[in-house]
Amino acid sequence: QSALTQPPSASGSPGQSVAISCTGTGSDVGAYNYVSWYQQHPGKAPKLMIYEVTKRPSGVPDRFSGSKSGNTASLTVSGLQAEDEADYYCSSNAGGHTYVFGTGTKVTVL
């Protein structure tokens, strides 16, 4: 149950796109289509942004999209807005109703 690997930081100007990678193993990300992404603003609880690799919960803007290839999942934020500045965490099922989170990525809107 090692944490999934994410880049510590990512940035972009308003209107640009930013992509965040989430690298696991064949026992978690590569094995299941149960990758989720969470957004967390300072001092707040996390918010579900993407589930089952590509799906968005109701109310999440379509600027947020997810994908997966092999053991690496990705979150792309298109048309960056100031309110997108936050920490982002991926999560994956790791078998038998166990889960693992990523190390987290701080997104800065320049």
Added chain:
Amino acid sequence: EVQLVESGGGLVQPGGSLRLSCVASGFTFGISWMGWVRQAPGKGLEWVANINGDESQTTYVDSLKGRFTVSRDNAKNSLYLQMNSLRADDTAVYYCARWGVNAGLDFWGQGTLVTVSS
């Protein structure tokens, strides 16, 4: 409106115990998988434990097995986390959250801070 409200956090000495509670409302608690996630100060999220609706299945992060126990009381719409033999590195904000049918944590509480220190 779905609400999850944690309580029970506070300052505890190393080696001590603490029981966290989470009261749920706004959804059918008794059929929902629930989980605990923690976040050490300035650090990332760590999944702690899950429990299914009828308490027949519980899962834990390997590093906490044997010290932490998750349970629930569906009659009280409540989720619990019993934490024993606490250590300084257990200091964190502990969140309870609901697992949606989509295998994502779709609702979270506001968190309760546990500080382990002498």
